[in-house]
Amino acid sequence: MADHELQVSEKKEVATEQGELTREGTYFLPAVDILETEKELIVMADIPGVDSKDVEIDLKDDTLSIVGRVVGEEPSDAAYLLTEYPIGNYFRSFKITDVVDQPKIKASIADGVLKLVLPKAAKAIPRKIPVTTE
Amino acid sequence: MPFLGMHRGPFWREFDQLRREMDRLHSVASQGSRVGFAPMGRGALFPLLNVKESPREFVITAEIPGISGEDLDISVEGSTVTLKGERRPDDFGTEASYHRRERTSGSFQRCLTLPSKVDPDRVKAHYRKGVLTLTLAKPVEAQPRQIAVESE
Numbered sequence: 001m002a003d004h005e006l007q008v009s010e011k012k013e014v015a016t017e018q019g020e021l022t023r024e025g026t027y028f029l030p031a032v033d034i035l036e037t038e039k040e041l042i043v044m045a046d047i048p049g050v051d052s053k054d055v056e057i058d059l060k061d062d063t064l065s066i067v068g069r070v071v072g073e074e075p076s077d078a079a080y081l082l083t084e085y086p087i088g089n090y091f092r093s094f095k096i097t098d099v100v101d102q103p104k105i106k107a108s109i110a111d112g113v114l115k116l117v118l119p120k121a122a123k124a125i126p127r128k129i130p131v132t133t134e
Numbered sequence: 135m136p137f138l139g140m141h142r143g144p145f146w147r148e149f150d151q152l153r154r155e156m157d158r159l160h161s162v163a164s165q166g167s168r169v170g171f172a173p174m175g176r177g178a179l180f181p182l183l184n185v186k187e188s189p190r191e192f193v194i195t196a197e198i199p200g201i202s203g204e205d206l207d208i209s210v211e212g213s214t215v216t217l218k219g220e221r222r223p224d225d226f227g228t229e230a231s232y233h234r235r236e237r238t239s240g241s242f243q244r245c246l247t248l249p250s251k252v253d254p255d256r257v258k259a260h261y262r263k264g265v266l267t268l269t270l271a272k273p274v275e276a277q278p279r280q281i282a283v284e285s286e
Contacts, residue, residue, distance in 0.1 A: 004241070005180070005242060006180040006221055006238055006240035006241065006242040007180060008178040008179065008180045008181075008182060009236075010178075031237045031238075032236055033232065033234060033235050034233040035226055035231060035233060035235075036230065036231050037226070037230045037231075044224060044237060046237055046264070048197035048263060049263055050263060051263060078186040078187060078188035078193065079187055080185065081186065081187050081248075082185040084178070084184060085182040085183075085184060085197060087184075111199060111263070111264045112197070112198075112199030112200065112264015113199050113200040
């Protein structure tokens with residue numbers, strides 16, 4: 001077992017100035033990890049309840065946006081005894097500062113976690129410059 | 135306590151709904167049945183739960199993205215459900231450098247007492263798309279029965 005406890009993080013709703021989504025519904029900001037290796041950028045986002053077909057990833061100029069829709073929440077006649085978390089769609093966008101090889105972007109989703117792999121374009125991969133002594 | 139005797143637009147409907155839910159929660163709590171109501175913010179425990187009740191069953195849902203089934207431990211005793219588990223951190227090797235790290239990892243444990251007993255043999259747990267759904271059937275004696283009124 002891990003030696004620390006998982007903390008509750010409440011869902012944050014997307015502020016209107018951040019996204020220009022005119023579609024109906026509530027949008028939340030998913031928690032993300034962004035990491036970089038020598039050859040790629042990796043974005044991991046928690047979007048529980050979203051099916052792979054309901055994810056839209058868009059890279060326009062240098063803005064990467066992720067939209068995940070939660071569908072299939074069928075209304076039922078069951079009464080809520082407890083509602084601690086809201087259910088809604090997800091939206092988040094980032095400015096990508098590295099040069100990314102756009103056609104090679106890969107996205108996969110498993111257990112409610114979206115993984116985006118953005119390979120850096122050849123010119124963005126750092127080259128080692130040998131230093132010679134005279 | 136109606137606080138505005140005017141026509142109510144759709145805006146107020148949300149509030150009415152909320153108020154009814156609050157009233158119902160209070161009445162449930164004062165009847166002595168214990169529904170764990172964790173106030174949001176401080177003191178809330180992971181995972182946050184939504185609980186629905188229908189005449190035959192309780193449905194508990196929790197958003198726990200990125201765990202595997204074997205890291206989840208669910209037990210039921212009487213009317214108490216215990217959820218235990220661990221969310222492991224991703225492993226990208228040592229050469230990866232993080233720019234942002236918001237997704238947390240760690241272990242969790244949470245108990246919830248339902249207003250009535252559940253049948254421990256008829257508990258179904260389902261983990262899909264990062265959402266855990268627990269369906270707990272009420273024992274037959276706890277289910278409401280329709281009683282027909284006979285007229286002579």
